[in-house]
Amino acid sequence: MHVLDKKLSYEEVAEIFVRVNSLGIKLRGSDLALAQITSRWQGPLKLFEEFQEEGEDNWFTLDLGLLVRALVVFATGQSRFKTVGNIPLQKLRVGWDAAKQGIRFSINFLRANAGVDDESLLSSPMLVIVPGFYAWRRQFELSAAEEQGLRQWLFIANARSHYGGSSESTLDADLKIILDDKTTGDLISYLKVQLGRLETLPEDFVGKNPRSAMRRLRSTKSRIWLSYLARRIAKSPANLPISISPK
Numbered sequence: 347m348h349v350l351d352k353k354l355s356y357e358e359v360a361e362i363f364v365r366v367n368s369l370g371i372k373l374r375g376s377d378l379a380l381a382q383i384t385s386r387w388q389g390p391l392k393l394f395e396e397f398q399e400e401g402e403d404n405w406f407t408l409d410l411g412l413l414v415r416a417l418v419v420f421a422t423g424q425s426r427f428k429t430v431g432n433i434p435l436q437k438l439r440v441g442w443d444a445a446k447q448g449i450r451f452s453i454n455f456l457r458a459n460a461g462v463d464d465e466s467l468l469s470s471p472m473l474v475i476v477p478g479f480y481a482w483r484r485q486f487e488l489s490a491a492e493e494q495g496l497r498q499w500l501f502i503a504n505a506r507s508h509y510g511g512s513s514e515s516t517l518d519a520d521l522k523i524i525l526d527d528k529t530t531g532d533l534i535s536y537l538k539v540q541l542g543r544l545e546t547l548p549e550d551f552v553g554k555n556p557r558s559a560m561r562r563l564r565s566t567k568s569r570i571w572l573s574y575l576a577r578r579i580a581k582s583p584a585n586l587p588i589s590i591s592p593k
Contacts, residue, residue, distance in 0.1 A: 348362070348366065350362065356385040356386065357382075357385050357386060357431075359385065360381050360382045360384075360385030360386075360431075361382075361431070363378075363381050364378045364381060364382060374411055375411075375427040376410065376411035376414040376415060376427065377411075378427065379414050379418065379427035379430040380410070380414050382430045382431045383414070383417075383430060383438060386435050386438075387435055387438055387439070390438075390442070393442065394410055394413045394414075397413060397446060397449075398410070398413070401449075401453065404453050404457070405457075405463060405464045406453050406456075406464055406465050406474075407464070407465055408449070408465075408471075408474075409471055411471075412471045412472075412474065412475075413445070413449075414427075415427075415472070415475065416445040416448065416449055416474075416475055416478075417438065417441050417442050417445050418430060418433075418441070419445070419475055419479060419517075419521065420441045420442075420444040420445040420448060420479065420482065421433055421437050421438055421440070421441025421442075421444075421445075422437075422441070423521055423525050424518050424521060425475075425514050425517045425518055425521065426514055426518070444482055445478075447478070447482060447486070448475070448478025448479055448481065448482045449474060449475075449478050450478075451477065451478045451481045451482070451486060452474045452475070452476075452477045452478035452481075453474070455477050455478075455481075455493075455496070455497075456468075456474070456477070456500070459493060459496075459497050460497055460500055460501070467504075468504055469504050469505075469507045469508075469509070469510065470504075470507070470508070470509035470510070470513065472509045472513060472517050473500065473503060473504055473508075473509070475517065476499075476503075476517075476520050476521075476524070476533075477496055477500065479521060479524055480492075480496060480524050480530070480533075483524055483525070483527070491530075492529070492530055494530075495529065495530025495531060495533075495534065496530050496533075498530070498534060499530055499533045499534050499537065502534070502537055502541075502544055503537060506537075506541050508537060508540070508541075516540070519536060520533060520536065523536060
């Protein structure tokens with residue numbers, strides 16, 4: 347037990363909390379970041395919880411850690427929590443307002459444009475951030491070509507577990523492309539650099555466990571997604587039978 351002097355400020359207590367909990371029983375980075383945020387901003391947890399309820403109304407369960415991550419992304423243009431302690435309070439407030447707009451766009455885009463009815467079909471919750479951030483940078487005015495490109499990026503990134511490795515570094519690379527006002531084509535080009543190829547081949551489905559991104563694509567909720575993958579598979583040189591059941 348650590349007994350702290352009552353004279354310490356909220357910010358000093360938060361800093362001690364973060365340092366103490368960096369060892370021993372591990373807390374998530376988002377938990378430590380939230381402690382730093384609430385030390386300077388009274389009431390954000392209630393705002394996050396209210397937005398989580400809004401997400402549930404749209405059949406999307408939004409993890410608290412994702413909302414903290416989104417706040418940092420929209421406030422700073424990068425995803426790492428280590429910068430949280432240096433973000434001015436006003437910038438946090440503005441970032442949260444932007445994050446809400448971005449996530450609302452993403453949920454609508456996922457459901458209406460990609461056939462993704464809930465978060466269980468995503469290989470990573472970070473896939474909720476990029477479409478919203480891309481649209482936010484463009485005042486939510488996307489051309490038909492941009493929507494198609496964003497949809498293609500989403501399908502490939504999800505199916506191939508784009509954020510399965512060093513997720514923060516990968517997300518930061520995506521954000522940098524968007525901040526440089528590059529196109530969805532550039533996002534897709536980065537996918538190819540990371541993954542080696544963009545095509546989804548029949549063998550990508552072989553031996554996958556039920557929780558993998560590929561196996562989740564078997565859900566009947568992803569009819570649009572499956573149609574896209576079917577076109578990809580049809581173009582591959584392999585001539586293997588594929589059975590996609592609704593189970």
